[in-house]
Every structure is written in C-alpha cells, then in structure tokens.
Amino acid sequence: MKNEYKYTVKGMNENNENNEVNGMNNNYSEYTCFSTDSNVSKKFKRRMTAKIAASIMAMVLVSGGSIGIYHYAFGTNNNLTTLAVEETEETTEKAAESTISAKTVNYTNLTETNRDELTTEEVVQKVLPSVVGIESTFTMTSQSNGGGYFNFGGFGQNQQPQTSTATATGTGVVITTNGYIVTNAHVIYDTEYNSGLASSISVIVNEEDRYDAEVIGYDTDYDLAVLKINAKDLVAAEFGNSDDLELGQNVIAIGNPLGFDLMNTVTSGIVSGLNRQITINEKSMTLIQTDAAINSGNSGGPLINKKGQVIGINSSKMSASYSEASIEGIGFAIPSNEASRIVEDIMEYGYVTGKPQLGISCQDVTENISRMYDLPVGVYVTEVKQDGAAANAGIQSGDIIIKVNGESVTTYEELTAKKNEHKAGETIELTYVRDGVENKVTVTLDEAVAAQN
The missing domain is CATH 2.40.10.120 (Thrombin, subunit H)
Structure with a gap:
C-alpha cells in the first residue's frame, strides 16, 4: 500500500x-x-x-x-x-579535502552525438x-x-x-x-x-x-x-x-x-x-x-x-x-x-x-488581514538582516512591500519570483508602505552564499 x-x-x-x-x-x-x-x-x-x-x-x-x-x-x-x-x-x-573541480564532472561538457538511436x-x-x-x-x-485531554493551560505533566x-x-x-x-x-x-x-x-x-x-x-x-x-x-x-x-x-x-x-x-x-x-x-x-x-x-x-x-x-x-x-x-x-x-x-x-538575496524575513498581508488591520495588501517585513541588501537600502521591520520595479506583488512567492529574475549585484526598485506613506528605494541584491539557500 x-x-x-x-x-x-x-x-x-x-x-x-x-x-x-x-x-x-x-x-x-x-x-x-x-x-x-x-x-x-x-x-x-x-x-x-x-x-x-x-x-x-x-x-x-x-x-x-x-x-x-x-x-x-x-x-x-x-x-x-x-x-x-x-x-x-x-x-x-x-x-576541504576534495580536489575535484567542476571541469571533471562528466556532464558539464554535454555530449553531442549523431549516432543512431539505441x-x-x-x-x-x-x-x-x-x-x-x-x-x-x-x-x-x-x-x-x-x-x-486535561493537559492544557499549564495543567498536567510538562x-x-x-x-x-x-x-x-x-x-x-x-x-x-x-x-x-x-x-x-x-x-x-x-x-x-x-x-x-x-x-x-x-x-x-x-x-x-x-x-x-x-x-x-x-x-x-x-x-x-x-x-x-x-x-x-x-x-x-x-x-x-x-x-x-x-x-x-x-x-x-x-x-x-x-x-x-x-x-x-x-x-x-x-x-x-x-x-x-x-x-x-x-x-x-x-x-x-x-x-x-x-x-x-x-x-x-x-x-x-x-x-x-x-x-x-x-x-x-x-x-x-x-x-x-x-x-x-x-x-x-x-x-x-x-x-x-x-x-x-x-x-x-x-x-x-549568483543567487540574489534581499536579506529579509516576511509574511503575506492577505485580503483578510488587510481588512482586519487596515493595511495594504503586500509583503510585510518581519525582520531585516543586518548589513544585508534591504537593510543597506533603508528597508525596516514593519515595512510592507507592494511593488517590485513598478509591478505589484501581493505574496512572498511573487516577491521571490521577481527577485529571482535578477542576479546578485543587480538592482531592483522596491515600493513599500511605512506608516501609511508610500516610498520607493533602489536595492542592490546580495549574493546568497549558503548551500542551504
């Protein structure tokens, strides 16, 4: 099964x-x-x-x-x-002990062949x-x-x-x-x-x-x-x-x-x-x-x-x-x-x-959240990495990103997709809302260097 x-x-x-x-x-x-x-x-x-x-x-x-x-x-x-x-x-x-280089990977030089199919x-x-x-x-x-069922609210065993x-x-x-x-x-x-x-x-x-x-x-x-x-x-x-x-x-x-x-x-x-x-x-x-x-x-x-x-x-x-x-x-x-x-x-x-990185943690502001808290739909920045790309451009925790290069983004997925259209070292324009005021800033993307992303 x-x-x-x-x-x-x-x-x-x-x-x-x-x-x-x-x-x-x-x-x-x-x-x-x-x-x-x-x-x-x-x-x-x-x-x-x-x-x-x-x-x-x-x-x-x-x-x-x-x-x-x-x-x-x-x-x-x-x-x-x-x-x-x-x-x-x-x-x-x-x-540290690996001496192999990328050139030794068999398929980095992709094989071209005209032989008949097998x-x-x-x-x-x-x-x-x-x-x-x-x-x-x-x-x-x-x-x-x-x-x-009785172990809740601090009662019962730890x-x-x-x-x-x-x-x-x-x-x-x-x-x-x-x-x-x-x-x-x-x-x-x-x-x-x-x-x-x-x-x-x-x-x-x-x-x-x-x-x-x-x-x-x-x-x-x-x-x-x-x-x-x-x-x-x-x-x-x-x-x-x-x-x-x-x-x-x-x-x-x-x-x-x-x-x-x-x-x-x-x-x-x-x-x-x-x-x-x-x-x-x-x-x-x-x-x-x-x-x-x-x-x-x-x-x-x-x-x-x-x-x-x-x-x-x-x-x-x-x-x-x-x-x-x-x-x-x-x-x-x-x-x-x-x-x-x-x-x-x-x-x-x-x-x-070459993978681009903004250096932020964030959460979606959905339509429901927007109505409940009177916030614009977008991507809410919960944390900014110190000395990261966003921090260096002036992005702060609490900002809500609503556009990338003039195009609306309503989810973290959309923000990531827009970011990934660029390489590390390139710039993008972020439009964000802070204290009800819309602002724009140019961000130079960092390179993500960890193997785990």
Missing part, C-alpha cells in the same frame, strides 16, 4: 512566515507516510501534507521520504548489508550501472504532553521532547568514476518536518554494495544535491543536451519506486512538455514534463533519451488531491543543462553562485 506526499502547487497559508534568507518555510505541516514493510507498527505512520491551494491538484516530490519518509529505521526487509554511517559535517562549507534494451544496459539507490536517515523531534528516527529513499546518478553522485536535495534534506539534513546517508551500488555518503553540497531552491562515496571504477553516466529535446521525443526513466524492493524499475514515455513553470513549496522551477511513470522513490533518478544520455533528473509529479479527479502521467524532471550548472557550482564552491 502506498500513500503519496502532497505539495502545494500555488499559494500559501495566511499565517506562514517566510524567511527569505534561507528560502524555506519553517512551519510544521501534516504529512502522509507510506510503507513497504508490513512489520512497521501502525502507530508510527504519521501524516504531513501541505494545504492544496488549487483544491484539486498537488505536486508530489517523488522521493520515498523526507519528504518521502516511507518507513522507519530498522523496519526494512531488504537484505542489503548495512555499514555504520558517519554523520556528515556541515555542508555550507566546501569539502533500442530500449541497449539504453537500459548502458545507463543502469550508473543508477544508484539512496537511503537517508532523519532524526525527528516532537513534543508529547503525556496528560491526555511537555517532554521525543525523538524518532525515520528513513527516506531515493535514486541518484553517478557523475564521476571516483564516486560523485547527483540526486534531489529533498532526498537528503527535509524542509517539511524541519528535520533538516539527514543524520546519515548511504548509497547502494549495483543493488548490493552499500557505501557511507558525504554531502558535498545541496540547494533546496533548485532541488539538487551532490554526494560523494569512497568508491572507484564506477560507471559515470553520459549527459545529453536538454536544449535539443523536442515534444513527443521518446524517453526512459529508471528509479527505485516505493523503496528498494522494486529497485531499478524501468519505465518509458515521451516528452510531454518543455519549459514548464511549476511551483513547488513556493519555489518556481522550469522543468521537463513527461508521461513516463515517476513514483515515490524515483527522486534523483535519470530521465534518458534514446541515445542513452541523461537529459533530466526526475523530481516530482502531479497527483489528484481533495477531488475525485484522476490525474496520471504528469511527471517532471530538472533539465540536464540546468542541473549541470548547479552541480558545477556546488562542486567548486559548495553553493550555487
């Missing part, structure tokens, strides 16, 4: 406060777990779903966890030998050795009052934090022969339940060899991460040029749906759409659409053309929610050209360069 993870296509909770510095919504959400292990106790099956703004469709990130927590630790039935996994160091810094069997034989399984362990902390361990599964692609692997950030970093970076990560190669993994870096905005395992003579995938894709072109997906019991599942389809602007967790992405089956656990796996070249990293799918509507065959992948740029930056700098 499988329960899917549902993510908002568009819109936000009125009470959500957004931190522009880290780019993440830190509110707790309800989620839906699923398990492929019949031995897992029902009491451990929690729920964590995001509110669905469109009421019908929701985006589903397709890892088996973290965002795909599909079973709890020690509850798997696979026969893989588990080695001790060491906790990774802080990933905002570039790995058969499906030949494509699978070529790419399958480069596809790996990824298992991430998360430590989750919650409060338990232990006082039943709340005690409780910790539990959960695992997430996903897929990855080998990009160098000496153990560098690309996957989705949401496979190894949980933003929905605030677990953050996984406490341990392991990589399964050839369905039987398990390695401890080091996190080189990740970026949750672009949903990409780079891992490193201590292995040699791996088969690195060949990456193609995603700009050459055409509608209707045949593609193949390989991944680990529902965990490792169905490891290396192969599905096929076509390119259903190009340059799709999709919003997942208030973050807009430009993705490839495909009808090749992509399920929970496929996150980070390859989308492949008929020449055996990886042209996308599978990331999410559309699913029906709060409706009887049936939605099938709508999956999305990060284009290989975009992934190449992101991975090069992560491997060379430990973060994605």
